[in-house]
Amino acid sequence: MATAGTAQTIKDATFEVLRQYGLTTLFSNPGSTEVGFLADLPADIEFVLGLHEGSVVGMATGYALKSGRPALVLLHTTAGYGNAVSALATARANRAPLVVIVGQQDRRHLAHEPFLAGRLDGLAGEYPVWQHTPARAQDVPGAIARAWHEARNGRGPAVVVVPMDDWHAEADPVAVLAAPAALHGTRSADGPAVDALAQMLRGATAPCLVAGAGNDSPEGWGSLTALAERLDCPVWQESFGARAGFPQDHRLFAGHLPSARSGLRAALDGHDAVLAVGAPVFRQYPYEQGTFVAPGTRLAVITDDPEEAHRSPVELAVLADPADTVRRLAVALPAATGTPRPPMRRLAPPAPPADGEPLRAAHVLAALADRLAPDAAVVEETPSSRPDLHALLPARAPFGFLSAAMGGLGFAMPAAIGVRMADPGRPVVAVIGDGSSLYSVQALWSAAYYGTGVLFVILANGRYAIMDRLSERAGSAAPAWPAFGELSVSALARGLGCPAERVDSHAALLSVLDKVLPDLAGWQKPLVLEVAVEADPEFRA
Incomplete structure (x- = not known):
């Protein structure tokens, strides 16, 4: 905070933005281009040091995923940003919101490409959900505020490049306040979408569900469990899922889907309707020819990830909050009748190794x-x-x-x-x-x-x-x-x-x-x- 009679610096204004957005834990492995920002770091900003940028971004990713809020990362120009690219790609795939500040050489002589000047635009490819170098120092605090919104709504790393001399420039109060107060996406599916899903499941004689990382929340688990029990149908976990979307000790949990098409067809054989919730249709690993499912099997997906919705080859894609949509869907469907499905088979744990046998x-x-x-x-x-x-x-x-x-x-x-x-x-x-x-x-x-x-x-x-x-x-x-x-x-x-x-x-x-x-x-x-x-x-x- 600027003292009486002194102008507020970009650094001071940025700390106010960080506090406003709850970005008070800072993960970093800094270098000289970040020293001006870190010198005399306020006591309420907690600094977490990692010894390599992959670890820095990895810690921030775990923190963001568990807290449900964007986490703050500070990287050192080309060297740090470059070292972090793989971890940033993982954060994007894991849908982890990160606000990433990348240091840059002094703006006043970038034209001469001094030592440590970074060619940073595009260095991380398409993995950031947003990347921006403010046109002037006074736009830095507002850009960091926007990065918070971009990271939260895009569910990935949002990058702001800040030249090292910007931190000491005089702030412009109007520019600081130019960031949006809030951005909101669509949460609830409309009535026709829920009705279309219900109609598909009502017409099925043997439906099944697929749970994915996008359903991993207490509300998601609760609503999908209610739907599975109402339909009395098996629930698969997406293959290579980053998180679980359903209780895997539940009697209706069927296991993890195979990652090749022949295995998918075998696992889903006999089901005439498959609804994926918070999962793509379908994640694969080795390439195999053929269709995902047998002819006649209807496919639908509920996801809040636009890319996931657009690339899934399904009859019906609903872009909305999975937990809320599934909760409304369960209410709209009749309960299954007849004898409840028996618990799915589980792999028995191995017997302890005998004397002389190796541990596995x-x-x-x-x-x-x-x-x-x-x-x-x-x-x-x-x-x-x-x-x-x-x-x-x-x-x-x-x-x-x-x-x-x-x-x-x-x-x-x-x-x-x-x-x-x-x-x-x-x-x-x-x-x-x-x-x-x-x-x-x-x-x-x-x-x-x-x-x-x-x-x-x-x-x-x-x-x-x-x-x-x-x-x-x-x-x-x-x-x-x-x-x-x-x-x-x-x-x-x-x-x-x-x-x-x-x-x-x-x-x-x-x-x-x-x-x-x-x-x-x-x-x-x-x-x-x-x-x-x-x-x-x-x-x-």
Whole structure:
């Protein structure tokens, strides 16, 4: 705040905007172009340091997703912005609202391209939902206010580039107030849309539902559960979903949809109407020819994501809030009659390994499932063990599962830290492969420094197991890359100041879990638990 008799600076005006919009937690790995903004940082602005921009954006992404509000990121010109691009792409795919300020060299000599001048326009491609370099310093506070709205409504990173000398320029009160007070999108589906969905489901003899990340809220879970029970029909989870959209321990939960068309047709065979809620129709991984579903099966989607609605090849797409639309749809439909559908079959947990037998990922996941609190948030990044995690560790509460929608590695470790920062009283467990952990292992320093009580379970098989299996599937006798069994994630963690243990037996695993998990919600420090496991021999998509 400017003192009496002095003009307000752009920096002061920006802090007022940040307070107005609740952007008072700042995630950053700054450089010289950001020092002017950070010098004498006000006490009510909390600074969270990450040691790499991927970790910075990952923490902010987890924080934004859990809090439901845009999070603030500060990046250092080309180097920082460039390092963050993959994480920003993941934030966009995960629909995480971020306000991203990117530093730039001094505006007064940018024409001469000085040292650290960034060619920033387009550096992150199409992943920002909005990017803007204000024409003059006085437009910076208003641009940051607009970025908050763009991030919230576009559900992704909104980027504002700020030259380093702008912070000290004199503010223009009129320009600061030029930002919109509020923007609102359409929330409720109109009556005809709900009627059309109801008519489609009334005419079906064997409907089913597909839940997606866009339905992951208490209201979404409640309304979709009510609809499923009213129809007494199975509910699938979208393939490669970043979040769960339905209670996965419910009797009607059918499992996760396959990600290839032949598997989709088999899974949905016999259903004459499929309604996806908060999910695309349909997310795929390997390309296969053919249709998504058998001829005659009708498809519809309810989503609040315009891109998701537009690209889904469906008969009926409703662009509106999923929870509200499904709630109204359930009321409009008659209840199913007859004998209730029996509970869907579940994968039985594996028996503990016998003496001399190796630990496998499924043993670790089954032990976690027996001990985790129902409200625990599980953040996943273990590609080769993901099918076992889905089968053995179901999401039992909203925000019970989080993964990278983009598929790139390096998300889970910092995202879990951000989730815990946003909700300090919730148990948070990150299940990560040892290869995956190396993409953002420096995030452990932030977890330790800020006392973030996350349990990081590292499934250490000493290789890129998913790549080994894919190589075998492609017909290769041996992968072109080496194993790295000598690598120790627990040693790296301790070197970063983070407590860590390594276990290589089932008894030792249970001992640590029994010690940690009952009080995990109250833990004030992280723990890396590196578990030596043998890679599974077969590939399961």
